[in-house]
Each structure stands twice: as C-alpha cells, then as structure tokens.
Amino acid sequence: MAEEARWYVVHTYSGYENKVASTLAKTVENRNMQDLIPEILVPTEKVTEVKDNKTREVERKIFPGYVLIKMVLTNDSWYVVRNIRGCTGFVGPDNTKPLPLSDEEVQKLGVEKKNVEVSYQVGDSVNIVDGPFDGFVGTVEEIDTEKNRVRVTINMFGRETPVELELDQAETMDD
Structure with missing residues (x-):
C-alpha cells in the first residue's frame, strides 16, 4: 500500500x-x-x-x-x-x-503510543537536552515508559531537586 x-x-x-x-x-x-x-x-x-x-x-x-x-x-x-x-x-x-x-x-x-528507546537506567547520570532545564546534569531516579516520563534529580541552587521530563529530554552522558 x-x-x-x-x-x-x-x-x-x-x-x-x-x-x-x-x-x-x-x-x-x-x-x-x-x-x-x-x-x-x-x-x-x-x-x-x-x-x-x-x-x-x-x-x-x-x-x-x-x-x-x-x-x-x-x-x-x-x-x-x-x-x-x-x-x-x-x-x-x-x-x-x-x-x-x-x-x-x-x-x-494519546491515541498512539510511540516507543522511545532509552539508553539510561535508574542511577545513571544524564544530560538534560531539552526544556527549561536544558544543560543541567542529573541522576535518574525513576523511569516510566508507559507515561513517557523520567524523574531526574538535579542540583539547583545548592539543593537536590527532582524534575519530571519526557524520556527524550534526557540522554546519557558521554564519558
């Protein structure tokens, strides 16, 4: 077709x-x-x-x-x-x-679920590549593939702050 x-x-x-x-x-x-x-x-x-x-x-x-x-x-x-x-x-x-x-x-x-392959897991350090926290580095706390969400803890103003992102807004850090 x-x-x-x-x-x-x-x-x-x-x-x-x-x-x-x-x-x-x-x-x-x-x-x-x-x-x-x-x-x-x-x-x-x-x-x-x-x-x-x-x-x-x-x-x-x-x-x-x-x-x-x-x-x-x-x-x-x-x-x-x-x-x-x-x-x-x-x-x-x-x-x-x-x-x-x-x-x-x-x-x-939310009619069609698109599958996002994530190359990181809980505990990994990730770069945030999109959104208001673009450029921040954080640690993955939780991954929810059903809702296309990831919770990352970032250091902002000297405090650990959890932020919710879409799965494709974070990527693994290049060592």
Whole structure:
C-alpha cells in the first residue's frame, strides 16, 4: 500500500459511539478491508465515582459523540465509514474530503503510543537536552515508559531537586 494510514475523527449520534465502532469493525472484517482500516477507537478513561457512600470504577468516554478511525483514505473506505448507521460524518471543514489529525494532535490525544528507546537506567547520570532545564546534569531516579516520563534529580541552587521530563529530554552522558 503506497499511502500510510492516518487518524480521522467521525461524528456519531450521542450514545452510539460503541455501536458505530463495533458495526464498522464487523463491516471491515466482512469486506476484508483490514489493510484500509486497521484501527477503530472509542477513547475512554477509568474514573472513580462516589455515589451513596460507595466508590466504584466507571469507564467514561473522553469524547462523547466521536469515534477515532485509523484508515487509508480511499473512495471505498470513505464510503464504508460514511454509511455506517449512527455515523453523521467526518469532522472537518466539509464532508467531501475529510482532514486527518496532525501528528501533533495524535500525540496530544494519546491515541498512539510511540516507543522511545532509552539508553539510561535508574542511577545513571544524564544530560538534560531539552526544556527549561536544558544543560543541567542529573541522576535518574525513576523511569516510566508507559507515561513517557523520567524523574531526574538535579542540583539547583545548592539543593537536590527532582524534575519530571519526557524520556527524550534526557540522554546519557558521554564519558
């Protein structure tokens, strides 16, 4: 396939997000279009809810009324998505040619996790190469690859200060 799959946002009737996603997934499977529409997502988050002095975990939709679809835009894929029951159309300036989400928007939404290989471990000395602490040297205290974060302790104003950075904002020191 010459074209790469991009993320698009589809507007649905309120409360129909899961129905649209499951119907679309079945249609993609039945028509053997997995190469054109590889991923369908209804973004949700787990929220702790307190009701009548009882706490329980509830899954809540982050964007009610919207479904995210990763697809290669062709006439066939566009037609299939547009004609799913409950789908009102693509989000964008007009319904003739939908606009994909930019890479920056995809990253901010946390839809796609990019894997960052880190060459340092807890206890290593690292250079901070980006952000407000650029140029500082610190010691790695904690690495959280799930959240793309690293906690580094730096010496600022004669005190040890922990700072949270993204994984690619720190790199190992060259000896």
